[in-house]
Amino acid sequence: MTDERILISHGSGGKKSQELTERTFLKYFTDPALLLMNDQAVINIDTKKIAISTDTYTIDPIFFPGGNIGSLSVHGTVNDISMSGATPIAMSAGFILEEGLMLSELERIAESMAVAAAEASVRIVTADTKVVARGSADRIFINTTGIGILSEKTNICGQGAKVGDRIILSGTIGDHGIAIASSREGIEFSTPVISDSASLNYLVQTLLEAVPEGVHVMRDPTRGGLATVLNEIASQSSVGILIREAKIPLKKAVIGACELFGYDPLYLANEGKMVALVREPDAEKALEAIKSHPLGRDAMIIGEVVDDHPSKVVLRTLMGGRRLVDRLTGDMLPRIC
């Protein structure tokens, strides 16, 4: 088993496909809806409003400090669902495997997905596997599509920012980006940087229980980083955003790595952080709630929504200057998620 590899026939839909499913996937994916092995899963729901989110993961390397493409594919989609205020309940998994991938690697990835899904109380209810010839993909790509249930009154979205809202960042930025960059370059730091990849649904739940009406926008600063999501929100809500460099939590090792690589941490990807825009009267209570959760320990209020410079993000620097924080131009770190 340990030196077995994926063959083209594992994607045939025939006997070898069945073997792959039974030996590798069904060991870890054990949801009753999935085990029925129909071409679709049927699940019961009790809601009038659902959130749907899709993400394809092409991260390179597929195993990295703090996780692998499997755990990441669950965390990322759980987080996208959670950012609407929805409770993620179910998820699909679509695999593209390159001929030659080690079955043992696929097993580790499937196991990580199952563990991550269980931790987030999300069911993996349906899956699909395709195999392509060597050279037509890079080892493994995974699509996960998630479904969450929403209460009818919840309306948290990029269009919801209001002047005066406080911007809470749930912790340090850049950890995921630096973990991937250093792992890709084979560089080891004295203090290793570990990806922050994690499911934020319980952190979000804690926040929404503390300030049920107070949250206007939530978003996770993944690909493109904090700068990109703040620009998206500023533009979607036609408001200005002002953030303070001094307030942005950063690990020392990340600052050092950014100097080494020449990266701006504002553009580095995160996979276990959220930005929440909260109305001013609820801001302190919201911050406290976030800080009470292990994934929000280092949270800070980093800025606010202003009625100046609509659709633009401005940073007040450590030196007291102001600079425009534009969207990312070019490509900083391809295949970061």
Next chain:
Amino acid sequence: MTDERILISHGSGGKKSQELTERTFLKYFTDPALLLMNDQAVINIDTKKIAISTDTYTIDPIFFPGGNIGSLSVHGTVNDISMSGATPIAMSAGFILEEGLMLSELERIAESMAVAAAEASVRIVTADTKVVARGSADRIFINTTGIGILSEKTNICGQGAKVGDRIILSGTIGDHGIAIASSREGIEFSTPVISDSASLNYLVQTLLEAVPEGVHVMRDPTRGGLATVLNEIASQSSVGILIREAKIPLKKAVIGACELFGYDPLYLANEGKMVALVREPDAEKALEAIKSHPLGRDAMIIGEVVDDHPSKVVLRTLMGGRRLVDRLTGDMLPRIC
């Protein structure tokens, strides 16, 4: 525009990503939930039961007689949802693009998806795009994940076959497989074989309206063909299946191509056909309903569920013999969907 190509920076999450989204995708994907450009779509539903299905499309070539990877990615997922008796309502689209893909090709694909989704009355509500370096994927892979709503009493699944059920096949088999094989090999037949790729949701609706209680199992014989899905059903329901070779509709050109390529049509993929197992008293009415729909014109009752040889599929041949129809062994046509 016509000679523009996908660049790595189109997957950055930054300015170029936004440009790709706005110039290429938003021209065709115009659902209000998608246009909000949040990381998830929120939709209203009115049901207690949903069906979810995921499929990743890696078909080669990406343009083929009768469709392209875009239309196929909608048809395939609409059909997987429909086979549970659910009404497909919404869909996600996840793209993996290889650096160098022509933007004009991506446009044609996105347009085909939009057209196919509109024809099936399914909303494309959320999407994601990743770009990988040249050589790390083969032009374009698409994941679609669909959601359908189900009435509480509907229970159509692979476990539902009962002895005596009639097996209805909605039309000729092998068209998609031969269309792809001949297009890949550059072979032209005097009568060209066109893929049957099509959405079956309205055909299913017609059937279920005619015999609301009569349908036990539905499945679309895609990868692995008719032989594979019948084996799956026989095994899931622990019943025997007997089919008659003389009753299986086949186009002359497909028969000829199968002789040329050495294929068994029972294993060839279809993308616009369904198999329905219907209780005997409703079988004729069901057949009539299917035949009344343009996509079911050539439907036939091809066999029945028997209490002999549980979990096995037997074919009564043209010559009157009987042979076991096993699952596909090996790989007949990789990247067929």
